[in-house]
Amino acid sequence: MSAAHDAVRDRRPRLGDVIRRIDLRGRRARGEALDYRSLVPRAEFDVDAAIEVVRPIMDDVRHRGTEALLEIASRDGVEVTDLRVPPERLERALAELDPAVRAAFEESIRRLRVVSEAELEKEPSVEVVPGGRVAQRLIPYQRVGLYIPGGLAPLASTVAMNVVPAQVAGVGSIAVASPAQREFGGLPHPTILAVCALLGVDEVYTVGGVGAVAMFAYGTETCPRVDFVAGPGRITTVAAKRLVKGVVGIDSEAGPTEIAILADDSANPAFVAADLISQAEHDTMAASVLVTPSETLATRVLHEIEAQVRATKHVDRITEALGGEQSAIVLVDDLEQGLAVVDAYAAEHLEIHTVDADRWAARVRNAGAIFVGPWSPVSLGDYCAGSNHVLPTGGCACHSSGLSVRSFLKAVHVVTYDERALREAVPHVVALAEAEDLPAHGAAVQVRFVDDPGGYS
Structure with missing residues (x-):
């Protein structure tokens, strides 16, 4: 043997x-x-410790932009000359995709789109009192950045899982980032590029986890900042997302x-x-x-x-x-x-x-x-x-x-009251304002019902 x-x-x-x-x-x-939660332990995942590792990288990208990102790629042993993937490379990746794999992705995308479209909510509108209405508008983010890991496995399916609900939600601008791969000439994995092309996403960057989050959150010379960052990654990527939470929205700390x-x-x-x-x-x-x-x-x-x-x-x-x-x-x-x-x-x-x-x-x-x-x-x-x-x-x-169409929408109440409806609410507003020692709040409704609110005849 x-x-x-x-x-x-x-x-x-x-x-x-x-x-x-x-x-x-x-x-x-x-x-x-x-205590069942403590009796079934999980793997150690110390995001706080990782934050101190990624913070200087994030600060460097914030201040030096593209130059810092290119240096990060070089330190990782991959020479990248242009962070944005040329459109022709996206189209070539799609053309070279195995037909069976393409068919599988197309069906996966179709099914995900069916579910995502069913998630679109009707915008509620209710008449609270005669003449007083509150509606809710669901407004998509203007621009989002989606990160696709490329470490142990090229998670091309994650491209669809992020992009499709964003598209269905109506997001106007979608940028994708994925790490450079030495065996593919410093570009992301070709299957990831192919799925981007299949979905009509042409803004794709060759940038890995921490750098991608910083690029999306702070913006660079070539990549305008986004409103929301989504996508999984290693613990350093999670730490980077925690650091920028509040600067931009994030989906989760996966x-x-x-x-x-x-x-x-x-x-x-x-x-x-x-x-x-x-x-x-x-x-x-x-x-x-x-x-x-x-x-x-x-x-x-x-x-x-x-x-x-x-x-x-x-x-x-x-x-x-x-x-x-x-x-x-x-x-x-x-x-x-x-x-x-x-x-x-x-x-x-x-x-x-x-x-x-x-x-x-x-x-x-x-x-x-x-x-x-x-x-x-x-x-x-x-x-x-x-x-x-x-x-x-x-x-x-x-x-x-989990990630869904709702992840890419923000809800905004739209309040429309007429004069009669507001007049009926005045005593309630004044009573609550006085109870909270905020008398100017009450005055702001009362002023609308005096004979000469501006002091002019």
């Missing part, structure tokens, strides 16, 4: 070593108060990807294992969590993971992610406790593999996206369900939503 074969055999995951167990069974009965699966004995262990592995493929910090009351299912899933990981391309990456502290099989007393665990965990992606999966899914309060039943895997949502795969991570699903 060859040494190479031995090396492959030695790095195969061993049953029981590949993913740890957290056993919650019986602990409530013993009177323990369980951390490592994660999947939770709530399953019972009815679940297919091969399906469950495959879905846990698929998320672990993203990077070594990805989290894969199975929550189940079934010891039998847990054991079968472990056997499936052992067998399936051997057949994957990224064995080391997947094995490290599954073996990390952020991944686990959580054994619970019953599905009720399992539901409480996944709600506390608030996963980016939550799959439900149970009898009556629709009923259990309807009771979930916290998840970035919910995938119901054995035929709705997260991988479908990543590419072609019609849903958006840019979702809240790190427990933020308890208070935040």
Whole structure:
């Protein structure tokens, strides 16, 4: 047997070593108060520490613009002469795109556009009192900057997930940035360029994470500043977005990807294992969590993971992610406790593999996206369900939503009262203004009903 074969055999995951167990069974009965959110830990993701690393880079781009961005690319070992991708390179990338991949992207975009258009809300308008109306206008951002990662995997699908809802919302100006790739002559990955061309986006920049966020937020000689920055990235990109929050709007501070699966004995262990592995493929910090009351299912899933990981391309990456502290099989007393665990965990992606999966899914309060039943895997949502795969991570699903058309709209109330309607409101406004010791507020309505408000006859 060859040494190479031995090396492959030695790095195969061993049953029981590949993913740890957290056993919650019986602990409530013993009177323990369980904090489910802390019992299912996540990977370390210290944005505050990263901020001090990226702050000088952000300041440099803010003050020196394009020159600083070119120097950053050079330090990374990639020679870039022009930050903006020429239109002909976008068109060439689209022309050279594999026809099957193009067809898949076109269908993915079509489905996402259908869902996005359904998200467009009717602008409400209500008559509060006779002659007094409050309406709400939904106004798209004028200009947005979208960042597309290009590290371990060229996330070309993320181009569509960001661009389509922005287009449907009516954003007037869309700029995309993605890192330079040495093997592609200092340009972003050609599939990313092709999808930009497919969507009609011709303002594309060869700029990586931190530099891209700074460029979008502060503007440069070639890239006007934007109103809103969206798109995932590494921890340094997240730190950069935190630094500019308030200068521009941001979508979220997305951390490592994660999947939770709530399953019972009815679940297919091969399906469950495959879905846990698929998320672990993203990077070594990805989290894969199975929550189940079934010891039998847990054991079968472990056997499936052992067998399936051997057949994957990224064995080391997947094995490290599954073996990390952020991944686990959580054994619970019953599905009720399992539901409480996944709600506390608030996963980016939550799959439900149970009898009556629709009923259990309807009771979930916290998840970035919910995938119901054995035929709705997260991988479908990543590419072609019609849903958006840019979702809240790190427990933020308890208070935040995924990227959608709403992300690119701001709501503005439009207030229109006539004289009679305002007159009827005067005593209420005056009473509340006096209660808050803001008498000028009351005077501002009273002045409209004196005989000579300007002191002129």
